[in-house]
Amino acid sequence: MSTEPVFSDEPTRLADTIVRIFGDQVGEFAPVRWPEGGAVDLIAGADAQDDCAVFRLSGDHDLVVGSDYVRGPKFRLYEMGHLDEYDLGYYLVAANVSDIAAMGATPIGVLSVVRYPPDMTDDLFERVMQGIHDACSRFGCLNVGGDIGGAERLILSATALGVCPGGGSLLRSGAKPGDVVCLTSPTGLAGAAMAYLRADKPDDVIDEQHLATMLANWKRPHARVHEGRALRASGVVTSCQDTSDGLKATLESIASASGVGITVQERDLPIPEGVAAVAEHLDLDPLGVVMGDSVDFELVFTVARAEVEGLAERLDFHRIGVVRQDAGVVLARGDGTVTPLPGKAWRHVSDDPGGRRA
Amino acid sequence: MSTEPVFSDEPTRLADTIVRIFGDQVGEFAPVRWPEGGAVDLIAGADAQDDCAVFRLSGDHDLVVGSDYVRGPKFRLYEMGHLDEYDLGYYLVAANVSDIAAMGATPIGVLSVVRYPPDMTDDLFERVMQGIHDACSRFGCLNVGGDIGGAERLILSATALGVCPGGGSLLRSGAKPGDVVCLTSPTGLAGAAMAYLRADKPDDVIDEQHLATMLANWKRPHARVHEGRALRASGVVTSCQDTSDGLKATLESIASASGVGITVQERDLPIPEGVAAVAEHLDLDPLGVVMGDSVDFELVFTVARAEVEGLAERLDFHRIGVVRQDAGVVLARGDGTVTPLPGKAWRHVSDDPGGRRA
Numbered sequence: 001m002s003t004e005p006v007f008s009d010e011p012t013r014l015a016d017t018i019v020r021i022f023g024d025q026v027g028e029f030a031p032v033r034w035p036e037g038g039a040v041d042l043i044a045g046a047d048a049q050d051d052c053a054v055f056r057l058s059g060d061h062d063l064v065v066g067s068d069y070v071r072g073p074k075f076r077l078y079e080m081g082h083l084d085e086y087d088l089g090y091y092l093v094a095a096n097v098s099d100i101a102a103m104g105a106t107p108i109g110v111l112s113v114v115r116y117p118p119d120m121t122d123d124l125f126e127r128v129m130q131g132i133h134d135a136c137s138r139f140g141c142l143n144v145g146g147d148i149g150g151a152e153r154l155i156l157s158a159t160a161l162g163v164c165p166g167g168g169s170l171l172r173s174g175a176k177p178g179d180v181v182c183l184t185s186p187t188g189l190a191g192a193a194m195a196y197l198r199a200d201k202p203d204d205v206i207d208e209q210h211l212a213t214m215l216a217n218w219k220r221p222h223a224r225v226h227e228g229r230a231l232r233a234s235g236v237v238t239s240c241q242d243t244s245d246g247l248k249a250t251l252e253s254i255a256s257a258s259g260v261g262i263t264v265q266e267r268d269l270p271i272p273e274g275v276a277a278v279a280e281h282l283d284l285d286p287l288g289v290v291m292g293d294s295v296d297f298e299l300v301f302t303v304a305r306a307e308v309e310g311l312a313e314r315l316d317f318h319r320i321g322v323v324r325q326d327a328g329v330v331l332a333r334g335d336g337t338v339t340p341l342p343g344k345a346w347r348h349v350s351d352d353p354g355g356r357r358a
Numbered sequence: 359m360s361t362e363p364v365f366s367d368e369p370t371r372l373a374d375t376i377v378r379i380f381g382d383q384v385g386e387f388a389p390v391r392w393p394e395g396g397a398v399d400l401i402a403g404a405d406a407q408d409d410c411a412v413f414r415l416s417g418d419h420d421l422v423v424g425s426d427y428v429r430g431p432k433f434r435l436y437e438m439g440h441l442d443e444y445d446l447g448y449y450l451v452a453a454n455v456s457d458i459a460a461m462g463a464t465p466i467g468v469l470s471v472v473r474y475p476p477d478m479t480d481d482l483f484e485r486v487m488q489g490i491h492d493a494c495s496r497f498g499c500l501n502v503g504g505d506i507g508g509a510e511r512l513i514l515s516a517t518a519l520g521v522c523p524g525g526g527s528l529l530r531s532g533a534k535p536g537d538v539v540c541l542t543s544p545t546g547l548a549g550a551a552m553a554y555l556r557a558d559k560p561d562d563v564i565d566e567q568h569l570a571t572m573l574a575n576w577k578r579p580h581a582r583v584h585e586g587r588a589l590r591a592s593g594v595v596t597s598c599q600d601t602s603d604g605l606k607a608t609l610e611s612i613a614s615a616s617g618v619g620i621t622v623q624e625r626d627l628p629i630p631e632g633v634a635a636v637a638e639h640l641d642l643d644p645l646g647v648v649m650g651d652s653v654d655f656e657l658v659f660t661v662a663r664a665e666v667e668g669l670a671e672r673l674d675f676h677r678i679g680v681v682r683q684d685a686g687v688v689l690a691r692g693d694g695t696v697t698p699l700p701g702k703a704w705r706h707v708s709d710d711p712g713g714r715r716a
Contacts, residue, residue: 051422166416
């Protein structure tokens with residue numbers, strides 16, 4: 001490898017890095033075949049470098065599509081040196097694929113927008129693209145297109161596409177009174193990692209294992225694709241959303257979209273060891289960390305009470321509450337009191353220089 | 359209207375501006391019905407604010423999807439005051455829909471990423487979103503989702519989705535020797551406007567009408583959706599690409615993807631009056647402006663010679679050259695000589711601070 005840093009132009013990076021990392025996509029694409037009869041094939045991917053990527057969809061499909069921007073240098077843990085360029089590329093894909101998972105869909109492709117500053121070498125640019133590629137592989141899809149080029153700083157944004165059999169997508173709006181509220185895995189680790197690393201007190205040393213587990217939520221976030229598909233296939237899930245805006249915001253969003261209320265049971269809410277450890281060190285309410293603006297990619301979903309046992313035989317999850325007819329999302333505490341949910345509401349203020357309010 | 363500037367947070371802008379501008383999308387969506395039997399309906403759009411937008415696709419479709427980032431403050435004419443926030447939103451959509459048009463597809467939706475600086479008021483943010491909305495309406499689709507929030511400067515990126523009957527999408531790779539090379543409308547006006555306005559010489563005053571025409575290419579760019587659909591429906595077009603990287607780059611891309619060469623006839627290349635006027639003022643080669651890195655959204659396409667007359671009865675276009683078997687894209691000059699194409703190659707250097715080369 002050259003020791004001299006290389007700064008190629010956009011056509012060169014397209015012709016070299018992009019084609020090398022994302023080559024022969026039609027051959028690589030795992031064709032979708034539903035038992036119901038639908039099929040999805042890739043006709044032209046990133047390597048075709050046409051105006052657009054092309055999929056062929058035959059039969060009845062729900063096509064789901066969402067876009068998420070990821071802060072570049074605003075991405076605090078990257079600025080602080082805890083994440084590298086590969087991690088950012090990986091994260092970009094996980095964040096976008098998580099929205100596909102939350103619809104119960106199978107991801108088929110990602111389009112990534114990667115704009116880089118003048119001082120980003122070809123090697124670092126390639127690390128971003130490799131992270132994007134590897135995360136796509138991890139989640140069973142391909143980076144089929146996007147846009148690269150210069151900018152005055154690193155800018156990362158993406159769009160993910162998914163499909164499921166027609167009528168199968170899981171919306172937020174179907175929760176019914178009496179449904180059980182469930183969570184795929186505990187939340188709060190991403191928020192705890194951020195709180196711990198930003199506190200930056202030299203005497204605040206928590207267990208290395210906890211720190212590694214927490215950082216993994218940022219370095220290799222796990223979009224719940226398998227779980228989302230299983231929830232969709234079960235046919236008994238009435239609503240679903242990912243927790244990328246925090247557990248509290250997710251519960252409030254499902255309740256609002258469904259026109260219902262939710263009571264969360266404090267005793268049923270899982271608190272990861274790492275969250276408990278950080279909360280103790282920093283004198284935080286662990287429930288606030290679990291509920292607050294931690295960017296985890298778990299799924300919250302609702303199931304009719306009669307169906308929840310059957311679903312639990314096929315999938316691991318936590319039952320954290322119940323859907324009520326009357327509005328409001330509240331916490332039933334262990335001491336018998338009922339309170340508002342703890343945790344910061346979703347405002348993205350911590351990373352958002354646009355957080356001024358009128 | 360309040361005279362005090364208002365800076366709402368992200369949830370407020372979602373609940374107010376986004377829902378107001380993009381409300382009731384399922385009712386607004388124009389369902390797609392192909393004579394061949396395919397159908398596309400919108401199930402959940404931007405107003406649903408679910409994890410993803412959802413389309414239902416029944417029958418056989420080619421789904422085409424592409425992403426384009428638009429420079430914010432790097433967007434020179436905006437920095438210079440010639441474009442406002444509404445214009446940027448409009449441009450963002452046109453640039454993205456142009457890629458759908460170039461595939462011969464019908465646009466069904468756009469996802470827009472709009473991240474704004476702390477000093478962008480609700481009113482200016484709304485202007486961006488209104489431009490996005492109006493451009494979508496102009497091109498027959500909806501802004502079905504995306505991502506908004508803060509950033510340290512204005513960042514605009516989008517993804518456009520389109521469909522056509524299965525097997526109908528127009529790729530770059532089908533041009534055959536003997537095909538006629540065609541262009542929907544003249545290129546160069548966007549580049550001429552940029553060159554003129556950046557030259558900024560007070561004594562360089564060209565005709566107001568020319569300036570308005572040229573600026574319209576930036577303020578209300580026209581994605582060739584109608585033309586793209588007509589080319590697809592004709593069944594005789596062998597390749598197609600938009601000219602957003604410049605006419606020269608487009609011709610070279612089609613030639614390369616198709617494994618052919620192209621000879622452009624100088625006498626057949628249309629030169630708009632505005633381009634001629636600016637070229638004279640600034641002592642530029644008008645052919646260089648027409649061929650170079652002007653960001654126009656015209657379509658270049660190829661048609662078998664036997665079919666071109668029939669197509670011309672249904673659609674207006676310019677025949678500018680011919681496809682050859684041997685490689686190379688050249689210009690046959692009026693004086694009988696054959697030269698390389700004039701005009702800067704595609705490097706995005708003029709707007710690209712990342713333009714350092716090894």
